[in-house]
Amino acid sequence: MDNTGYRSLLTYIKQEIRIDGALYKERPFKRRIKLRMRYTETGSYSEYLYYLRKNSEEMKLLKDALTINVTRFFRNRSTFEYLERLIKEKFVLKQKYVSILSVGCSSGEEAYTMGLILNNLKSMYNIDYSILGIDVDEIIIAKAKLGKYNDFSMKEIRKSEVKKYFDESENIYSLKEQFKKSVKFRIMDIKSFSEMKRLGRYDIILCRNVLIYFSKEFQEMIMKVFHEMLNPDGVLVLGKIEIIMGTFRNYYAIISKQERIYKKIGH
Numbered sequence: 001m002d003n004t005g006y007r008s009l010l011t012y013i014k015q016e017i018r019i020d021g022a023l024y025k026e027r028p029f030k031r032r033i034k035l036r037m038r039y040t041e042t043g044s045y046s047e048y049l050y051y052l053r054k055n056s057e058e059m060k061l062l063k064d065a066l067t068i069n070v071t072r073f074f075r076n077r078s079t080f081e082y083l084e085r086l087i088k089e090k091f092v093l094k095q096k097y098v099s100i101l102s103v104g105c106s107s108g109e110e111a112y113t114m115g116l117i118l119n120n121l122k123s124m125y126n127i128d129y130s131i132l133g134i135d136v137d138e139i140i141i142a143k144a145k146l147g148k149y150n151d152f153s154m155k156e157i158r159k160s161e162v163k164k165y166f167d168e169s170e171n172i173y174s175l176k177e178q179f180k181k182s183v184k185f186r187i188m189d190i191k192s193f194s195e196m197k198r199l200g201r202y203d204i205i206l207c208r209n210v211l212i213y214f215s216k217e218f219q220e221m222i223m224k225v226f227h228e229m230l231n232p233d234g235v236l237v238l239g240k241i242e243i244i245m246g247t248f249r250n251y252y253a254i255i256s257k258q259e260r261i262y263k264k265i266g267h
């Protein structure tokens with residue numbers, strides 16, 4: 001259906017908001033565009049492109065639709081519990097410092113969750129840490145820096161933790177300053193490999209529920225980049241329905257299949 005229109009639309013999207021449709025899985029990508037087409041009551045890709053050119057506000061809405069930001073504190077709690085145990089075993093005694101990168105961090109819940117865990121470990125074992133969250137969406141990064149959340153982000157966090165870490169007022173949960181300040185955020189596109197590599201080396205990279213939107217070819221390429229960005233023995237964490245694709249599978253060993261936690265092997 002309307003192939004030429006679709007290709008022109010992709011070119012325009014790439015040029016205007018630097019999202020390259022060719023690097024994403026086609027079906028979900030098209031589905032999200034079609035959702036916007038339904039809202040704007042445009043009947044074909046060409047018609048939607050015409051609408052998009054005339055309405056700058058629609059470009060923002062399309063960008064939101066294409067970069068889905070759903071996340072929450074302690075999302076898939078068992079993964080964070082596993083990671084906490086792993087950090088104790090692997091890093092606490094050996095190096096007294098852990099560097100963590102949260103890729104596709106959305107509004108910051110994942111990076112802050114690591115911050116809360118590390119803050120506890122720091123008070124018990126005197127281990128220090130750095131945490132950086134990156135995301136392509138500048139609006140969501142601004143939200144992450146703000147550290148204010150609604151009920152949706154709180155679905156998996158315990159009441160006692162909410163009390164300890166947040167100030168609550170009228171269903172808005174503001175992360176307390178002491179927990180906020182230990183996590184940094186930056187706008188970054190994971191497709192910009194050179195920029196990613198300039199971030200340096202990490203002990204733990206979390207990239208959860210991001211790669212599902214990308215093509216198999218891209219997933220293979222990013223596995224190589226993560227491998228370079230991890231310290232020897234470094235840990236990679238993927239989302240619950242994601243796996244390591246392609247030849248780079250051999251460069252990671254499984255630590256927990258269930259939690260999608262892997263260890264870098266080789267150099």
Ligand SMILES: C[S@@+](CC[C@H](N)C(=O)[O-])C[C@H]1O[C@@H](n2cnc3c(N)ncnc32)[C@H](O)[C@@H]1O
Nearest residue numbers: 067068069071104106135136137189190208209
């Ligand atoms: C579903 S959220 C995942 C949030 C968090 N990692 C989690 O699992 O709860 C996916 C995030 O990936 C980000 N994203 C999509 N494409 C990206 C890209 N090219 N570079 C960096 N982030 C990207 C989106 O903006 C979105 O915030």
